[in-house]
Amino acid sequence: MVSQIKLGDIVVDVVLKDIKNVHLSVYPPTGRVRISAPKRMSIDTIRVFAISKLGWIKQQQTKLREQEREAPRDYVDRESHYVWGKRYLLTVSESDKRPSIELKHSRMLLQVRPRTDEDKRQALVEEWYREQIKTAVPPLLTRWEPLLDVRVERFFVQRMKTKWGNCNHTARTIRLNTELAKKPAECLEYIVVHELVHLLEPTHNARFVALMDQFMPSWTHLREVLNRLPVRREDWSY
Secondary structure, eight states: OEEEEEETTEEEEEEEESOSSOEEEEETTTTEEEEEEETTSOHHHHHHHHHHTHHHHHHHHHHHHHSOBOOOOOOOTTOEEEETTEEEEEEEEEOSSOOEEEEETTEEEEEEOTTOOHHHHHHHHHHHHHHHHHHHHHHHHHHHHHHHTOOOSEEEEEOOSSOSEEEETTTTEEEEEGGGGGSOHHHHHHHHHHHHHTTTOSSOSHHHHHHHHHHOTTHHHHHHHHHHSOBOOSOOOO
């Protein structure tokens, strides 16, 4: 059940769960605020907690609202697309051959069947991005699983609206956002490590931060790099 508290002009969604700790999140693109709290915690205690974090909440909302948005894509010639942080100009060609995508110099060559509409072109490109992530992740797991002494049972790649990644600590699975294929490769590595560390520490507490500092000292810089880059222009929800 979701209830709400108001802190001036800021509305906070409150969800009571069977958890031990309080979790505060600010979601893009508009900075919606959500607190997940243990079922035993009173709404007054949650309000006091939210007030204590008010400065941080406002700071995060400002960052999110100022973050650049990607221009809508029409999947036509000379349109800019990004792969691993590098800009490519789209070149569309029609053929009865099987649809394909190839990177050549500074071009993304999209081959489609005649009369392929925009929605289908978009689906082809997004599936291609998904395959880039699926190819890039196994070597990262091979490198980082032994270092962290963890084991992922399975990873998934999908379009995610509010997160770059997600970890199911119990099932020992991780999910990664297809959009990461547009960002510099080191950002994908940061997210993979972030989710692997969640297998050791499910929350973003001091232990989680200490583990990230230990294994990937540059993680806060990479987080800032990722969060400064343009994100998909759409209505995000959670």
